[in-house]
Amino acid sequence: MKQGIVYLVGAGPGDPGLITVKGRDCLQLADVVVYDYLSNPCLLEQAPADAERIYVGKRKGMHHYPQEKITALLLDLARAGKVVVRLKGGDPFVFGRGGEEAQALASAGIRFEIVPGVTSAVAAAAYAGIPMTHRDFTTTLGLVTGHEDPAKKMSSLNWEKLSTAVGTLVFYMGMANLETICEQLIAHGRSPKTPVAAIRWATTPKQETLTGTLATIVEQVRSADFKPPALIFVGEVVALRESLRWFDNRPLFGKRVLVTRTAAQSGSFSAQLEAAGAEAICCPVIEITPPPSYAELDAAIGRLPETDYLVLTSANAVDAFFARLKVDNKDVRALYGTIVAVVGPKTADALQRYGLQADLVAADFRAEGVVAELLQHGVADKRILYPHAELARDIITRELTAAGARVAAPVAYSSRLPANGETLRALLQNGEIDAVTFTASSTVDNFIALLGEDASKLLGTTPLFSIGPLTSATMVRHNLKIAAESTPSTLDALVDSLSNYFTKAH
Numbered sequence: 089m090k091q092g093i094v095y096l097v098g099a100g101p102g103d104p105g106l107i108t109v110k111g112r113d114c115l116q117l118a119d120v121v122v123y124d125y126l127s128n129p130c131l132l133e134q135a136p137a138d139a140e141r142i143y144v145g146k147r148k149g150m151h152h153y154p155q156e157k158i159t160a161l162l163l164d165l166a167r168a169g170k171v172v173v174r175l176k177g178g179d180p181f182v183f184g185r186g187g188e189e190a191q192a193l194a195s196a197g198i199r200f201e202i203v204p205g206v207t208s209a210v211a212a213a214a215y216a217g218i219p220m221t222h223r224d225f226t227t228t229l230g231l232v233t234g235h236e237d238p239a240k241k242m243s244s245l246n247w248e249k250l251s252t253a254v255g256t257l258v259f260y261m262g263m264a265n266l267e268t269i270c271e272q273l274i275a276h277g278r279s280p281k282t283p284v285a286a287i288r289w290a291t292t293p294k295q296e297t298l299t300g301t302l303a304t305i306v307e308q309v310r311s312a313d314f315k316p317p318a319l320i321f322v323g324e325v326v327a328l329r330e331s332l333r334w335f336d337n338r339p340l341f342g343k344r345v346l347v348t349r350t351a352a353q354s355g356s357f358s359a360q361l362e363a364a365g366a367e368a369i370c371c372p373v374i375e376i377t378p379p380p381s382y383a384e385l386d387a388a389i390g391r392l393p394e395t396d397y398l399v400l401t402s403a404n405a406v407d408a409f410f411a412r413l414k415v416d417n418k419d420v421r422a423l424y425g426t427i428v429a430v431v432g433p434k435t436a437d438a439l440q441r442y443g444l445q446a447d448l449v450a451a452d453f454r455a456e457g458v459v460a461e462l463l464q465h466g467v468a469d470k471r472i473l474y475p476h477a478e479l480a481r482d483i484i485t486r487e488l489t490a491a492g493a494r495v496a497a498p499v500a501y502s503s504r505l506p507a508n509g510e511t512l513r514a515l516l517q518n519g520e521i522d523a524v525t526f527t528a529s530s531t532v533d534n535f536i537a538l539l540g541e542d543a544s545k546l547l548g549t550t551p552l553f554s555i556g557p558l559t560s561a562t563m564v565r566h567n568l569k570i571a572a573e574s575t576p577s578t579l580d581a582l583v584d585s586l587s588n589y590f591t592k593a594h
């Protein structure tokens with residue numbers, strides 16, 4: 089039988105980008121992942137699809153999976169020959185009971201490895217803009233539990249030594265005992281004016297920070313109804329946050345932005361939104377599917393050697409065309425001698441992924457722009473291939489044919505409504521969306537089709553953002569109010585228009 093092994097892996101503090109490369113490698117090998125309340129569930133996507141996932145989350149007052157049971161589970165799984173990843177929030181050895189789990193594995197003679205993680209104090213400090221040490225302020229740092237083993241008394245912490253010997257103190261699990269912590273520190277010589285920060289859900293879109301002093305923070309926490317999980321930072325370095333804050337003052341911080349484009353295309357847009365601080369919520373309202381028939385496209389691909397121009401008006405068209413070229417046992421060389429025209433820089437980027445440089449890039453990001461460029465080139469008697477979406481506007485075919493070109497316009501892909509109307513409805517109904525983005529007319533039509541008559545009621549006053557004039561026109565047709573339209577019609581400009589809107593205190 090295969091020998092089992094347990095990897096005790098630190099998941100990091102919440103931002104899934106903060107797991108280590110080694111931790112991610114372990115997840116990719118896992119037969120079973122045993123995970124916690126504080127480890128980000130999206131990390132589970134790193135494990136193989138058929139890996140078992142066991143939630144053993146613990147929350148204060150809700151210990152539905154006692155520690156002994158977790159330890160016993162790890163031993164059983166490893167004895168059954170499994171590769172087990174025990175994924176723990178932050179670092180396994182910092183207030184994570186990883187020590188106890190490792191001891192049990194060691195005494196049972198089970199193979200294990202320990203993969204460190206970014207502990208929440210280190211991460212919260214970074215994301216709040218509080219250097220834990222700084223030569224001008226402190227040279228010592230203490231990580232302290234604010235919630236000791238309930239059997240012990242808080243007083244078993246040596247407050248007298250702790251209070252003044254260590255410059256920066258960070259308390260984990262301290263919210264319930266905050267008042268005692270502050271009282272004890274003051275009673276043992278720390279100035280009541282010492283800066284304090286409480287940071288909750290650090291490194292996630294829900295990160296919140298309160299800053300005050302040892303004298304004020306208890307009342308601030310109470311009146312803000314500030315709940316765990318949170319860390320308490322005590323020390324002069326907290327004051328540096330004012331000038332070093334960077335994470336939670338980005339323009340879209342805390343805004344939940346709905347991304348409606350296809351799953352395949354939402355990744356890069358989501359990344360752009362996240363870079364501006366937003367939480368991208370992906371709910372595609374469009375799904376790309378093969379066309380009803382490939383016969384026309386295949387025939388046109390066969391005629392590529394005689395084709396003068398290839399016109400591509402979206403990244404989807406680029407992908408569909410090259411996918412079919414491959415099926416027809418051809419590659420980019422089939423385009424030798426053909427001039428490739430695209431509708432804008434994003435389509436040009438998509439083309440570049442196949443190793444091709446666009447010859448013509450339309451300036452105005454619309455079909456009209458491509459037509460104008462081509463007309464300038466002179467298209468009379470030229471053969472033009474324009475693979476397009478099933479329901480595309482026919483302006484390109486019409487105008488170029490009128491100018492004397494011979495246009496082949498096969499359908500290269502279709503689209504359909506995905507079955508996620510209920511998800512979309514629930515997101516809007518529960519007030520989980522702060523802004524909706526539309527990146528094509530088709531996404532507007534489908535959004536309305538998915539929600540039906542309730543659309544405007546469900547949207548309420550949620551601001552709606554359009555990528556450009558064509559999308560806006562479709563929104564107007566559906567009686568949707570446009571909060572802002574981006575110029576130019578690019579994703580970058582769309583992110584900027586959201587940023588401007590929310591910066592103006594909406």
Ligand code: SAH
Nearest residue numbers: 178179182184207208260261289290317318
């Ligand atoms: N092993 C973990 C700590 C587990 S103890 C680590 O290394 O970070 C649980 C405590 O960690 C919480 O009560 C809270 O104080 C802190 N914590 C964990 N993640 C946090 C986060 N994202 N934001 C603020 N505090 C967090």
